[in-house]
Each structure stands twice: as structure tokens, then as C-alpha cells.
Amino acid sequence: MVELKPRVSVQYVDKATVVTLTDEKILEDMDVQALKGSIDSVVEQAERVNLVLDFRNVRFLSSSVLGLLIRVSRKIAERKGSLRLCGIHPKIYEIFKITRLTKVFDIYEDVGSATKNLSEPG
Amino acid sequence: MTSGTPVNCSIIVESRTSVVGDVCNEILAKLEGTGFAKDDIFAVHLALEEALANAIKHGNKLDPSKKVTIDCSVDSERIEISMTDEGCGFDPDAVPDPRLGKNLYRPEGRGLFLMKSYMDVVKYNERGNGVRMVRYRERPNSEQTEREDAQG
Numbered sequence: 001m002v003e004l005k006p007r008v009s010v011q012y013v014d015k016a017t018v019v020t021l022t023d024e025k026i027l028e029d030m031d032v033q034a035l036k037g038s039i040d041s042v043v044e045q046a047e048r049v050n051l052v053l054d055f056r057n058v059r060f061l062s063s064s065v066l067g068l069l070i071r072v073s074r075k076i077a078e079r080k081g082s083l084r085l086c087g088i089h090p091k092i093y094e095i096f097k098i099t100r101l102t103k104v105f106d107i108y109e110d111v112g113s114a115t116k117n118l119s120e121p122g
Numbered sequence: 123m124t125s126g127t128p129v130n131c132s133i134i135v136e137s138r139t140s141v142v143g144d145v146c147n148e149i150l151a152k153l154e155g156t157g158f159a160k161d162d163i164f165a166v167h168l169a170l171e172e173a174l175a176n177a178i179k180h181g182n183k184l185d186p187s188k189k190v191t192i193d194c195s196v197d198s199e200r201i202e203i204s205m206t207d208e209g210c211g212f213d214p215d216a217v218p219d220p221r222l223g224k225n226l227y228r229p230e231g232r233g234l235f236l237m238k239s240y241m242d243v244v245k246y247n248e249r250g251n252g253v254r255m256v257r258y259r260e261r262p263n264s265e266q267t268e269r270e271d272a273q274g
Binding site: 062098104 | 140229
């Protein structure tokens with residue numbers, strides 16, 4: 001497992017790169033920027049990536065994180081990769097549902113289900 | 123049911139995003155002390171975070187010479203938060219619904235919508251640089267909410 005400070009841990013599972021968000025709360029701009037930097041570096045490591053973002057540790061986030069996810073999604077789509085989210089706590093899932101982002105993102109229960117049936121990354 | 127003695131506080135902060143966490147902690151501690159449920163605390167936390175970030179970034183445009191004033195009142199039935207920045211204000215009715223059409227794929231524009239979703243009353247002043255938000259421990263009927271709206 002590779003540790004990227006300070007916001008994520010990275011694992012390679014089958015055809016997916018699994019990024020686990022390690023912070024319980026992602027709020028301030030500095031937190032969001034640090035997270036963006038960590039995720040961008042993972043996305044840019046390969047030409048095409050199957051990225052799974054694991055939210056199992058996250059109990060609170062702000063709308064700026066939702067914006068970050070939209071940006072990450074765009075970047076991955078431009079590189080013909082895929083993005084899946086998983087492990088979202090019920091209260092956080094409610095935010096996705098209220099904002100209808102459940103229609104934008106592919107959301108899975110856990111890493112196991114999120115890493116199934118992926119095509120070979122480039 | 124009596125409301126008990128309200129707990130009031132007034133906080134004035136500089137326009138730095140790093141102050142958001144401290145303000146949230148101070149106000150949420152009062153909610154916890156008054157026995158509000160976790161769902162209420164989560165909702166107020168989200169709305170407070172979004173409102174304060176908006177005031178600092180979009181209202182005061184991160185100008186350190188400008189302040190944000192937060193007044194808070196908590197009793198056993200409700201929490202009321204009023205927040206005013208020193209910016210030009212905005213028209214909340216002109217903010218598009220982030221759930222519709224292409225807005226769904228825009229990275230920004232969800233803060234105000236979340237405030238309205240998680241609080242029972244969200245009312246801006248005429249200039250658009252001040253907001254008053256209320257959340258009840260037990261959601262009131264629409265008549266009561268309308269009365270709150272009319273009081274502004």
C-alpha cells in the first residue's frame with residue numbers, strides 16, 4: 001500500500017486503483033486542495049485509470065468536495081478511464097441523493113463490488 | 123413544552139477560510155449541550171459550513187479587512203443562526219437549481235441548495251449579504267414556517 005500524505009491511501013486491486021480517503025471530515029479549502037492534489041497524482045500516473053474512491057472513513061464533507069468529484073470525473077472521462085465511488089456513509093449518501101449526484105456517479109456499496117467487472121486499464 | 127433559557131453567542135471573524143472549523147465547533151458545541159439529535163447537528167453543521175464559506179469567499183472575497191458576523195441562538199426547540207458579511211450581496215433567487223440540466227455537471231453552485239435542504243428557514247436580507255437560518259428540533263407545520271419567513 002502506498003501512502004500519499006496527507007489525505008489518501010492507495011491500493012491496486014485487480015484492474016482498479018483504489019483510493020481510500022483517510023480523513024473523517026473534508027471541509028476546509030486546504031483539505032480539499034490537498035485531496036485534489038493526491039487524487040490528481042494517481043489519475044496522472046497512467047494514461048487510463050479505473051479509479052475507485054472509497055469513502056468508508058468519511059463522515060462529513062462540504063459542497064466543495066462534490067465539486068472536486070465532478071472535476072475528477074471530467075478528467076478521468078477525458079482520459080477514457082472510469083470512476084466509481086463506494087463505502088459512502090448513509091448521511092453522506094443523502095447529500096448525493098438530494099443533489100441528484102447519484103445520477104452522475106456510479107456508486108457501489110464497498111470496494112469488493114466496485115472493483116468487479118472493470119475493463120483493462122490502459 | 124417550554125423553550126428553556128436560550129443560549130446566545132455572537133462571533134466576528136476575519137475573512138479566512140481557516141476560521142470556518144473553529145466557528146462550527148463553537149456553535150455545534152452549544153447544540154450538543156442542548157441535547158439536539160445527531161441528525162440535527164449534522165444538518166446545522168452542513169448549512170453553517172456552506173453559509174460561512176459563501177460569506178468569506180463570495181461575499182467578502184477573502185478580503186482580510188472585511189469581517190463576517192455570526193449571531194446564534196439555541197434553545198430546546200430550535201437553533202437560529204444569522205450571518206452577515208461586508209460584501210455587495212447577491213440575489214439568491216438568481217442562483218440556478220444545481221439539480222437541473224447542465225447544472226448537474228457543474229462543479230460549483232450546490233452550497234445554497236444544501237443550506238435550504240437542511241434548514242427549515244433560510245432567508246436572505248434585501249441586499250443579499252445577510253442570511254438567517256433556523257432549524258427546529260421537531261419540524262414545524264408549514265403555517266409556522268411561513269410565519270417565520272414573514273418575520274424575516
